[in-house]
Amino acid sequence: MSNTVNNPTKVITGPDTRWSYCNAWEAKSIQGGTPKFSVSLIIPKSDKKTIAKIKAAIEAAYREGASKLKGNGRSVPALSVLKTPLRDGDTERPDDEAYADSYFVNANSSTAPGIVDADRQPIIDHSEVYSGVYGRASINFYAFNSNGNKGIACGLNNLQKIRDGEPLGGKSRAEDDFADEDEEDFLS
Secondary structure, three states: OOOOOOOOOEEEEEOOOEEEEHHHHHHOOOOOOEEEEEEEEEEOOOOHHHHHHHHHHHHHHHHOHHHHHHHOOOOOOHHHHHOOOOOOOOOOHHHHHHHHOEEEEEEEEEEOOEEEEOOOOOOHHHHHOOOOOEEEEEEEEEEEEEEEEEEEEEEEEEEEEEEEOHHHHOOOOHHHOOOOOOHHHHHH
């Protein structure tokens, strides 16, 4: 059922996590960097269990990555001064309704995430996974120290779609556009 190995830096988010900027099928390059699969995970502030698990995993990644974070310095920088992936939507995205009363974490990976439905069956129809879907995400946290930037980052492992949501970004799905049309009218 669950992992037999306890990994303190791994988190499975709650089922009310909403996916935004979802690049789960095709790796995309951000600002000319290495193409990666990515998703912004919007977590309601009311999901205190997931938030607590993420905070604990960030602290575990900080402890595990202490030598990397220290680098050539004399001491390990305090976690409070490092870049961390858990961000407040009310503060950082005040004009985006989707991020209201939520935290968010941007997760990415150089390898494609596994994507399953609520029954853990693989999803192969790309239109089923889009920005706005609700689902759980398997993520892991790790320390980084590159080019003078130090902090904790979030890796994307796998995604589980739980239910559809209003698409984010203004684009509607074809299934939704034609769902309310009167079938009898079509042939007359």
